[in-house]
Each structure stands twice: as C-alpha cells, then as structure tokens.
Amino acid sequence: MKHVLESVESQFEMFQILNENGEIINKDDMPDLSDEDLKELMRRMVYTRILDQRSIALNRQGRLGFYAPTAGQEASQLGSQFALEKEDFILPGYRDVPQLIWHGLPLYQAFLFSRGHFHGNQMPEGVNALSPQIIIGAQYVQTAGVALGMKKRGKKSVAVTYTGDGGTSQGDFYEGINFAGAYKAPALFFVQNNYFAISVPVEKQTNAKTLAQKSVAAGIEGIQVDGMDVLAVYAVTKHARERAINGEGPMLIETLTYRYGPHTMAGDDPTRYRTEDLDNEWEKKDPLVRFRTFLESKDLWSEEEENKVIEQAKDDIKKAIKKADEYPKQKVTDLIGNMFEELPVNLQEQMEEYKEKESK
Amino acid sequence: MAQMTMIQAITDAMRTELKNDENVLVFGEDVGQNGGVFRATEGLQDEFGEERVFDTPLAESGIGGLSIGLALQGYRPVPEIQFFGFVYEVMDSISGQMARMRYRSGGTHTQPITIRSPFGGGVHTPELHADSLEGLIAQQPGIKVVIPSTPYDAKGLLISSIRDNDPVLFLEHMKLYRSFRGEVPEEEYTVDLSKADIKREGKDVTLIAYGAMVHASLKAAEEMEKDGIDAEVVDLRTVSPIDIDTIIESVKKTNRVVVVQEAQRQAGIAANIVAEVQERAILHLEAPVLRVTAPDTVYSFSAAEEVWLPNHKDIIEKVNQVMNF
Numbered sequence: 001m002k003h004v005l006e007s008v009e010s011q012f013e014m015f016q017i018l019n020e021n022g023e024i025i026n027k028d029d030m031p032d033l034s035d036e037d038l039k040e041l042m043r044r045m046v047y048t049r050i051l052d053q054r055s056i057a058l059n060r061q062g063r064l065g066f067y068a069p070t071a072g073q074e075a076s077q078l079g080s081q082f083a084l085e086k087e088d089f090i091l092p093g094y095r096d097v098p099q100l101i102w103h104g105l106p107l108y109q110a111f112l113f114s115r116g117h118f119h120g121n122q123m124p125e126g127v128n129a130l131s132p133q134i135i136i137g138a139q140y141v142q143t144a145g146v147a148l149g150m151k152k153r154g155k156k157s158v159a160v161t162y163t164g165d166g167g168t169s170q171g172d173f174y175e176g177i178n179f180a181g182a183y184k185a186p187a188l189f190f191v192q193n194n195y196f197a198i199s200v201p202v203e204k205q206t207n208a209k210t211l212a213q214k215s216v217a218a219g220i221e222g223i224q225v226d227g228m229d230v231l232a233v234y235a236v237t238k239h240a241r242e243r244a245i246n247g248e249g250p251m252l253i254e255t256l257t258y259r260y261g262p263h264t265m266a267g268d269d270p271t272r273y274r275t276e277d278l279d280n281e282w283e284k285k286d287p288l289v290r291f292r293t294f295l296e297s298k299d300l301w302s303e304e305e306e307n308k309v310i311e312q313a314k315d316d317i318k319k320a321i322k323k324a325d326e327y328p329k330q331k332v333t334d335l336i337g338n339m340f341e342e343l344p345v346n347l348q349e350q351m352e353e354y355k356e357k358e359s360k
Numbered sequence: 361m362a363q364m365t366m367i368q369a370i371t372d373a374m375r376t377e378l379k380n381d382e383n384v385l386v387f388g389e390d391v392g393q394n395g396g397v398f399r400a401t402e403g404l405q406d407e408f409g410e411e412r413v414f415d416t417p418l419a420e421s422g423i424g425g426l427s428i429g430l431a432l433q434g435y436r437p438v439p440e441i442q443f444f445g446f447v448y449e450v451m452d453s454i455s456g457q458m459a460r461m462r463y464r465s466g467g468t469h470t471q472p473i474t475i476r477s478p479f480g481g482g483v484h485t486p487e488l489h490a491d492s493l494e495g496l497i498a499q500q501p502g503i504k505v506v507i508p509s510t511p512y513d514a515k516g517l518l519i520s521s522i523r524d525n526d527p528v529l530f531l532e533h534m535k536l537y538r539s540f541r542g543e544v545p546e547e548e549y550t551v552d553l554s555k556a557d558i559k560r561e562g563k564d565v566t567l568i569a570y571g572a573m574v575h576a577s578l579k580a581a582e583e584m585e586k587d588g589i590d591a592e593v594v595d596l597r598t599v600s601p602i603d604i605d606t607i608i609e610s611v612k613k614t615n616r617v618v619v620v621q622e623a624q625r626q627a628g629i630a631a632n633i634v635a636e637v638q639e640r641a642i643l644h645l646e647a648p649v650l651r652v653t654a655p656d657t658v659y660s661f662s663a664a665e666e667v668w669l670p671n672h673k674d675i676i677e678k679v680n681q682v683m684n685f
Binding site for chain 1: 411416417419421422424425426427428429430431432433434435452453456457462463464465466467468469470501502504524525526554601603604605
C-alpha cells in the first residue's frame with residue numbers, strides 16, 4: 001500500500017516558474033505576457049497589499065466590519081484572476097474579495113460587504129460573480145452548476161472558485177469536483193493552501209501529502225503550484241482555462257501560499273498556533289519581493305513606480321470609504337423588498353408595518 | 361378532461377413546462393432513462409432529450425449546488441430529492457443558499473428552482489423515507505412550501521411553482537400518488553400558490569389540513585355528518601406562507617377549529633396556524649383551537665404506522681372535544 005501512496009504523491013510535484021530569488025527556473029512554461037502585463041500584475045499585487053494593510057487599520061478603527069486578511073496570497077489570488085476573462089464567473093470564498101475587485105466589483109461595495117450592507121453584494125451588470133461565500137464548501141457545488149450551465153449554453157467561459165486547505169475536508173468540496181468531473185464541466189477549483197484553517201494545521205485535515213491529489217477521487221486533473229509565484233499561478237490558470245473551454249473538463253489547482261496576518265480580524269491571534277520561525281520562513285517567499293526582483297532585473301520596475309501605485313491605492317481607498325459612508329443606511333423595508341419577486345401575504349403585512357414605523 | 365392519478369398529473373405538469381420553456385431542466389437520481397423511482401418523470405427524457413432531463417451522481421448536496429449554479433446561468437431547474445428524509449444532506453443548499461440568494465445579492469441574482477420530493481406515511485417504506493419535514497423548510501424565509509392533495513391541484517400548483525421566480529419546495533405525498541384518480545384538464549392551467557382551497561363547505565367546525573390529512577379530514581367530515589356535525593375542510597395547499605384570509609374567514613363562520621397534520625406535534629406547521637388564529641380571531645372562538653398530530657417520537661417503524669399515524673378517528677375525537685368544550 002505504501003507503494004501506491006508514493007506513486008500517487010509523485011504525480012503532484014510543485015509547479016514553479018520563478019524561484020525565491022526572482023530567477024526564472026522553468027523557461028519552457030514561462031507564460032506569454034507582455035511587459036505591460038507583467039507590470040500590471042505587479043501593480044495589482046502592490047495595490048492589494050496596501051488594500052490589506054489599510055483594511056486591517058480601518059477594521060481596527062471600527063470603520064470596516066468582517067475582514068479576512070489577504071497579505072501573502074497576492075500571487076495566488078491575483079495571478080489566477082489575471083488569467084480569466086470578463087465572461088468567466090467567480091464564486092469566491094470569504095477571503096477572496098481581491099479577485100472580485102479585479103473582476104469589476106467597485107471598492108466601496110467591497111467595503112459595504114465588509115460592513116454588512118446588501119449593496120455590497122449587488123454585483124454591477126456584467127460583473128460575473130457571487131459575493132463571498134461564508135459556508136465553506138458551498139461555493140464548490142455551486143461552481144459545478146455554473147460550469148454545467150455554461151457548457152449547456154455553449155459558452156466559451158469557465159466557472160472559477162476558491163477554498164482553503166481546511167475546506168478540502170468538506171463533503172461539498174468532494175461533491176463539487178466530482179459533479180464537475182462527471183459532467184466534464186468547465187470549472188477551475190482552487191485550493192489556496194496556507195497551511196492553517198484558523199488554528200488547525202493542514203496535517204490535521206488529512207493524511208494526504210498534497211491537496212492536489214484529491215483530484216484523483218474525482219478522476220480529474222490536479223496540480224500543485226507555488227502559490228507565492230505569480231507567474232506559475234497565472235500559467236497554470238491559463239492552461240486550465242484553455243482545457244476547460246475546449247471541453248476537457250475541470251481542474252483542481254492547489255496553490256501553496258501563506259497568510260501573513262490573522263485568520264480574520266475577529267480576535268484571531270496567530271501567535272497562539274504559529275511560530276515566529278515559520279512566519280520568517282514564509283516572509284522570505286513573499287510573492288511581491290520575488291516578482292519585484294524579477295521585474296527589476298528586466299528593468300520593468302522602479303521604486304518610483306511602486307510608490308505611485310501605493311499612493312494611488314491609498315487615495316482610492318480613502319475615496320471608497322467615503323463613498324461607503326455616504327451610502328444610504330438599510331431599512332427593514334429594503335430587506336423585505338429583496339426577499340421575493342412578489343411579496344407573500346405575511347411580508348406584505350410586515351412591509352406595511354415597517355413603512356409606518358419608518359415614516360415616523 | 362382526463363382521469364389522472366396524482367403522479368400522472370405531476371408528470372403532465374413537468375411535460376407542459378419542459379415544452380413551454382426551454383430553460384426548464386429536470387434532474388436528480390434515476391429521473392432520466394429510468395423515469396424516476398415512482399415513474400414521475402417517465403418518458404420525459406425520451407421526449408425532451410438528455411440535455412433537458414438527466415441523472416445525477418448520488419449526492420443530494422451536489423444536486424442542490426447544481427441547481428443553484430444552473431439557475432445562475434438562467435436555467436429554471438426542477439431537481440428531485442428522491443425521498444424528503446434525505447433533505448438533511450442538502451439543507452445548506454436549500455435553506456442556507458437558494459432561499460437567501462435574492463436577498464443576499466440585493467436582487468441581482470435569482471433562483472427560480474422547484475425542488476420536488478416525495479414524503480408521507482402509510483405505504484410501509486423503510487427508515488427516513490416517510491418523515492414529514494415540511495416544518496423545517498417552512499421556517500426558512502425565502503422559499504415557499506407547497507403540498508398538493510389532489511391530481512388537479514398537483515398539476516396546477518406544480519406549473520405555478522416552476523414558473524415562480526423564487527425557490528419552491530414541492531412535496532408529494534407518496535400515499536396520494538396512485539390512491540385515486542381525479543379530473544385533470546389536459547391543457548395547461550395554474551393554481552395560485554398563495555391560496556388555500558375549501559374542499560368541503562361546512563358551518564360547525566373548521567378542519568385545517570394539508571397532504572394526506574385532507575382526505576382523512578374529508579372522511580371524518582362525512583362520518584360526522586351522520587351525527588349532525590357540519591365540518592368545513594380547508595386544504596392549505598401552500599403551507600408556507602399560509603393563506604391567512606381563507607382561514608380566518610372560515611373561523612369567523614364556524615367559530616371552532618381543529619388543525620390536522622401528519623407530522624409530529626412538535627413539528628409540522630400546525631402551531632403556526634393556531635398562533636395566527638388566536639392573534640386574529642380569538643373573539644370569534646367558542647373553544648380552544650386543538651391539533652391532531654402524530655406523537656413526538658421518531659417516525660414509526662413501518663409495521664407500527666397504523667397505530668402511530670393520525671387518522672380520521674383521531675380527527676373525530678378532537679372535533680368532539682371542540683364541539684363539547
């Protein structure tokens with residue numbers, strides 16, 4: 001039996017293009033990206049790092065609500081989103097707000113989502129996405145459905161979803177990839193393995209050596225990627241997308257990554273379960289550092305350019321928070337009005353009741 | 361008009377909607393070539409093709425997620441959960457997801473899904489097939505719960521459910537599938553999801569029932585007629601939300617009420633009816649509102665169904681208490 005395990009595990013070696021020193025170690029798989037694309041990827045990663053820093057600060061000031069930090073996962077989140085097209089449909093988890101923003105969700109709406117305002121979840125026309133899913137795994141079974149729908153419609157697009165390492169233990173995780181496999185549906189399933197589900201290390205989730213190998217249970221392709229390497233994540237996503245729209249079915253993509261911050265801002269303290277050594281080890285793998293080194297070696301990036309992005313991000317965030325502040329407060333009649341196309345009699349009654357209250 | 365069993369009326373409704381709207385998709389475990397474990401989808405795959413009527417892997421939660429995703433791509437899914445006892449596997453997709461979608465997205469995403477599922481006792485099914493779990497979903501804002509008791513209602517209510525742009529749970533009582541035939545128009549028609557139906561007019565006591573208990577109530581009413589008690593039987597048809605107006609109107613006429621359900625006393629939706637009646641018509645009541653229900657145990661072992669399930673005798677007993685209060 002040991003032999004079987006080893007032979008399975010050997011199929012899932014980590015895919016990498018850029019090493020920690022910013023050197024290309026895999027020329028063959030280097031994605032075809034223009035200089036402008038490469039710079040845009042870096043801009044987005046820097047922007048998102050600043051967004052994370054500011055979001056944490058705003059949360060501490062009580063100006064944001066629910067927030068799941070993203071620092072460290074920029075390559076995993078943005079490298080994958082960068083490989084998508086507008087018509088692709090994203091079903092994000094609760095930590096995947098950055099993908100939504102780069103897919104078209106205005107920043108002030110992302111802030112309203114954090115605060116708990118329904119307008120934060122109202123996707124603008126043409127932004128193909130759901131708001132972040134709180135029930136871990138639910139986005140996986142729904143993705144199988146969106147992908148099957150695209151296949152039935154004959155669309156050349158894919159459904160894309162994200163979960164974490166802990167999420168791979170859910171039943172819906174397995175059902176989602178298995179359904180998509182059985183229907184050969186165009187779905188990309190991302191597992192962002194940051195090694196911890198709140199305080200529980202990935203070794204306590206499963207005895208499997210990789211999470212990518214869970215694809216075997218669904219009979220679909222799986223791959224493990226260096227999730228701190230934006231070029232590798234981009235290349236794999238691009239490849240998986242092409243396979244999917246060519247009718248070759250779904251793919252499970254495990255990105256090895258790390259969150260530098262706590263699980264959420266709701267009182268989680270990572271020093272209780274992570275060592276300083278571990279944090280330091282992962283700091284060295286920072287996706288921004290290595291990509292910056294790579295771009296600088298090609299003369300595509302400068303401190304000046306980076307500062308420009310940082311200023312832009314801070315300015316956008318300030319304006320977005322202001323816009324969120326100014327957005328009208330929710331009323332019970334708004335909430336009732338969003339329940340059904342036609343209100344049933346109980347809600348008609350309650351609508352009248354609250355209209356009366358709100359008019360006083 | 362044709363004489364149809366309830367299951368034939370249900371098949372007819374799905375055929376009508378598959379024909380009417382190319383976005384309607386019917387899927388579930390064994391609903392394709394096999395035509396469903398009760399033959400509810402018989403012939404539909406042959407007529408409409410595998411693209412429209414298809415089997416799924418054996419996983420209820422996956423079926424729920426599939427429905428949600430297909431609805432997000434503009435389809436009108438009509439999934440089947442083979443027996444409603446299996447709803448526990450898909451509670452999140454129903455109550456945690458599709459029922460909330462319109463609200464959570466501020467109206468930008470909708471879920472025109474109709475979940476069909478058989479339930480109900482009296483046919484000696486194995487464990488967790490017959491449980492009455494409508495009360496669970498009736499407590500979830502964002503989804504309607506429909507339970508027909510006749511072939512005519514089944515067809516009209518199912519067409520309405522499929523056309524509704526919000527999720528509907530359509531529960532089909534197994535004992536009523538083939539126990540009798542009724543007049544069903546061959547053409548398409550709808551039955552309003554917000555309306556109860558008075559199945560028997562009466563002036564002395566109101567029996568409020570749904571599912572198989574409608575027939576038990578009618579049988580009880582017939583027997584009581586001999587004793588000079590004239591019972592009105594209100595078939596709720598939709599158990600969430602309930603048709604308050606029809607109920608209260610009947611209560612004001614008869615001044616006495618018994619609510620009848622097959623579910624256990626702590627389950628079902630009877631307590632909700634009692635609460636609405638006492639809030640809205642207490643001054644019209646000559647007696648307390650009593651309930652006929654199953655005992656608060658786990659659903660009976662199949663050989664004990666006869667002593668466990670509520671029947672027309674239990675109804676007569678409660679009516680007598682109400683009449684002699």
